[in-house]
Amino acid sequence: MKKNVLIIGAGGVAQVVAHKCAQNNDVLGDIHIASRTLSKCDAIIETVHEKNAMKVAGVLTAHQVDAMDTPAVAALIRETGVQIVINVGSAFVNMTVLDACIETGVAYIDTAIHEEQDKICETPPWYANYEWKKRGLCAEKGITAILGAGFDPGVVNAFARFAIDEFMDEVTSIDIVDINAGSHGKYFATNFDPEINFREFTGTVYSWQNGAWQENAMFEVGHDWDLPVVGTQRAYMSGHDEVHSLSANYPQADVRFWMGFGEHYINVFTVLQNLGLLSEQPVKLADGGEVVPLKVVKACLPDPSSLAPDYTGKTCIGDVVKGIKDGAPVEVFVYNVADHKEAYLEVGSQGISYTAGVPPVAAAMLVATGEWDAKTMKNVEEMDPKPFFSILDQIGLPTRVKDANGDRAWNA
Amino acid sequence: MKKNVLIIGAGGVAQVVAHKCAQNNDVLGDIHIASRTLSKCDAIIETVHEKNAMKVAGVLTAHQVDAMDTPAVAALIRETGVQIVINVGSAFVNMTVLDACIETGVAYIDTAIHEEQDKICETPPWYANYEWKKRGLCAEKGITAILGAGFDPGVVNAFARFAIDEFMDEVTSIDIVDINAGSHGKYFATNFDPEINFREFTGTVYSWQNGAWQENAMFEVGHDWDLPVVGTQRAYMSGHDEVHSLSANYPQADVRFWMGFGEHYINVFTVLQNLGLLSEQPVKLADGGEVVPLKVVKACLPDPSSLAPDYTGKTCIGDVVKGIKDGAPVEVFVYNVADHKEAYLEVGSQGISYTAGVPPVAAAMLVATGEWDAKTMKNVEEMDPKPFFSILDQIGLPTRVKDANGDRAWNA
Numbered sequence: 106m107k108k109n110v111l112i113i114g115a116g117g118v119a120q121v122v123a124h125k126c127a128q129n130n131d132v133l134g135d136i137h138i139a140s141r142t143l144s145k146c147d148a149i150i151e152t153v154h155e156k157n158a159m160k161v162a163g164v165l166t167a168h169q170v171d172a173m174d175t176p177a178v179a180a181l182i183r184e185t186g187v188q189i190v191i192n193v194g195s196a197f198v199n200m201t202v203l204d205a206c207i208e209t210g211v212a213y214i215d216t217a218i219h220e221e222q223d224k225i226c227e228t229p230p231w232y233a234n235y236e237w238k239k240r241g242l243c244a245e246k247g248i249t250a251i252l253g254a255g256f257d258p259g260v261v262n263a264f265a266r267f268a269i270d271e272f273m274d275e276v277t278s279i280d281i282v283d284i285n286a287g288s289h290g291k292y293f294a295t296n297f298d299p300e301i302n303f304r305e306f307t308g309t310v311y312s313w314q315n316g317a318w319q320e321n322a323m324f325e326v327g328h329d330w331d332l333p334v335v336g337t338q339r340a341y342m343s344g345h346d347e348v349h350s351l352s353a354n355y356p357q358a359d360v361r362f363w364m365g366f367g368e369h370y371i372n373v374f375t376v377l378q379n380l381g382l383l384s385e386q387p388v389k390l391a392d393g394g395e396v397v398p399l400k401v402v403k404a405c406l407p408d409p410s411s412l413a414p415d416y417t418g419k420t421c422i423g424d425v426v427k428g429i430k431d432g433a434p435v436e437v438f439v440y441n442v443a444d445h446k447e448a449y450l451e452v453g454s455q456g457i458s459y460t461a462g463v464p465p466v467a468a469a470m471l472v473a474t475g476e477w478d479a480k481t482m483k484n485v486e487e488m489d490p491k492p493f494f495s496i497l498d499q500i501g502l503p504t505r506v507k508d509a510n511g512d513r514a515w516n517a
Numbered sequence: 518m519k520k521n522v523l524i525i526g527a528g529g530v531a532q533v534v535a536h537k538c539a540q541n542n543d544v545l546g547d548i549h550i551a552s553r554t555l556s557k558c559d560a561i562i563e564t565v566h567e568k569n570a571m572k573v574a575g576v577l578t579a580h581q582v583d584a585m586d587t588p589a590v591a592a593l594i595r596e597t598g599v600q601i602v603i604n605v606g607s608a609f610v611n612m613t614v615l616d617a618c619i620e621t622g623v624a625y626i627d628t629a630i631h632e633e634q635d636k637i638c639e640t641p642p643w644y645a646n647y648e649w650k651k652r653g654l655c656a657e658k659g660i661t662a663i664l665g666a667g668f669d670p671g672v673v674n675a676f677a678r679f680a681i682d683e684f685m686d687e688v689t690s691i692d693i694v695d696i697n698a699g700s701h702g703k704y705f706a707t708n709f710d711p712e713i714n715f716r717e718f719t720g721t722v723y724s725w726q727n728g729a730w731q732e733n734a735m736f737e738v739g740h741d742w743d744l745p746v747v748g749t750q751r752a753y754m755s756g757h758d759e760v761h762s763l764s765a766n767y768p769q770a771d772v773r774f775w776m777g778f779g780e781h782y783i784n785v786f787t788v789l790q791n792l793g794l795l796s797e798q799p800v801k802l803a804d805g806g807e808v809v810p811l812k813v814v815k816a817c818l819p820d821p822s823s824l825a826p827d828y829t830g831k832t833c834i835g836d837v838v839k840g841i842k843d844g845a846p847v848e849v850f851v852y853n854v855a856d857h858k859e860a861y862l863e864v865g866s867q868g869i870s871y872t873a874g875v876p877p878v879a880a881a882m883l884v885a886t887g888e889w890d891a892k893t894m895k896n897v898e899e900m901d902p903k904p905f906f907s908i909l910d911q912i913g914l915p916t917r918v919k920d921a922n923g924d925r926a927w928n929a
Binding site: 372379380381382388389405406 | 705
């Protein structure tokens, strides 16, 4: 049993994590929020109090910390007495925060692979580039580290595990489909930090097919998916963290990730990309100064957190899993539908932040109760999905299954 | 009779001006080129020598000058003994260079209206905002100042004057149509400085119709024009300098300017514009720094002068002038067709720079011979167009006329 949580980060996802931790502080204990900018932590705490989200009276405190500074994070862990760290800071801080958890002997949970600021879209194997190098050390020291425990990666990894375990003898393919059918009403906006968002689409698209990494260009491979609630939606094959861990765990299956994009998004993206405005390499201005174009695009785009109040519509994220059962082909879609407006009313965030922020809190609750306290490094598909789904059902992200037998709750 | 020329500026248009002055230095005398960056002047001089462009042996010298500094420009005029200044520097330096000419008593020629760096797309009357305020002083001191003597404004003003004088008793409309049917082979590029180029299209579109200024949005009013050589081309009503001077001289006529744009250009422009990336107002970056988005876009786009070697195709720029002759309606199209490749082979520049740079040299030659030495401030339509066309015929931009009687040279 572990308790007391330190949330690293103070963006849109961190706000959801803070609200959900507060709503479940009877299980999780003290809640601490730390980021480089203290005022952003304070602002989140204010929204938690506005919503009266604390289930029981308890600690909810803001801290300033540079998450790139392992000794500073370790000192904060010791000072606050937390036993679980939920890292929803920038993708650049995973390794420094993980190191602090290993050093102090506390559990670590994150939602996306580590990235280095000066490298974009590194070639797979992604987890093996950074996180998995610490797996032996975690096992040796009994450190629980749950990697990629957001929605995708995260819940979709559990969807795959569940579909395979429940419905088939053998898996042949896993297609993760991420559709945001919501509307923010702006000319153009990214749903999370543009610097991270665009990085997902500026490089080669890697998928795992026929037992090997395959390469495509972004927007090269499109497919229309007919989905519950959101209807038929076009999505494009993209690279994504979970393709790596799932293909490592199910190497016999094709593993692909599909992200939904409208024509307008693709057009704006293509213009910016072709002009070089998504580059993270500095360009020289006429006056001799230097600036990174992507940072200027980011400054011109709406702040993703500003989208929440006017966001309407739904997301549908799920796994189309195909395999063989008793010698015959079988196909199942395991999925969740979330609503932007409901997310905003509950925690003051849009649906994209909501789907990303709720699952790591579910994971933290499972670590707290001991069910997921693995005492080594794990990806989500390596953990039992059922208790995860049970908590997600309770805290806002119910899992459903659609197959030849109908569309129903996962445990119906 | 005046002689010896100082060229202000060292961009793509200045290169054409330098070549054409060199090719006609028997008329124009010494040639001096000055800009803020001496090396750019030296580079132009090198291309003049490479092409063996000097008609007779003579002076061709580079100078460093800050054209915003009137005393410095005046000192350079005195030091070099020039009697004609061709200003093809940035649109921001018109008034400081004009002041230097007035102070030293030499002739001034430019190709575009003055702009202030911090004001974009000012409301008409444009020339009256700056240049025309000096008209009285020019008349009093006998200073020849020929305003807007590029192609558009410039040659198109002479086209209008010619059409009206030759073919009609009364003018009812002047539609200036500027089509670049060439291809530079890049994903996207502007044909001249993006900072100036985009400024033309980011504000309200002003036209003169029904005896008053009318306002439209950019790309709101489109028209397909059926033109010689380049065929049917779509153009959009835009604001442009000559709409002001022509409407002041022919207030009874509708005066409109039409710029040709392809779908792709409009799409890229619209994306950049809607994202705020064409703004000249600084934005704050996440790291606290400030930068002007338009300057970053400029840094990412190809240098307009780099387009020349691969530019192919033709431009067609002309005036559709309608009026009444002997009580019946009459319509005439006065125009020029220029070729990108030919321009590059002759002077090392693309066709857009060529059409902009040749006319002020023709104007300078007319000032030198005395035919256009007006000893006051004039817009081009206030001067006799025929000697202008005669020189343009000789130096690379022949004028043609198309009407009910056929398609022919203006003097056929």
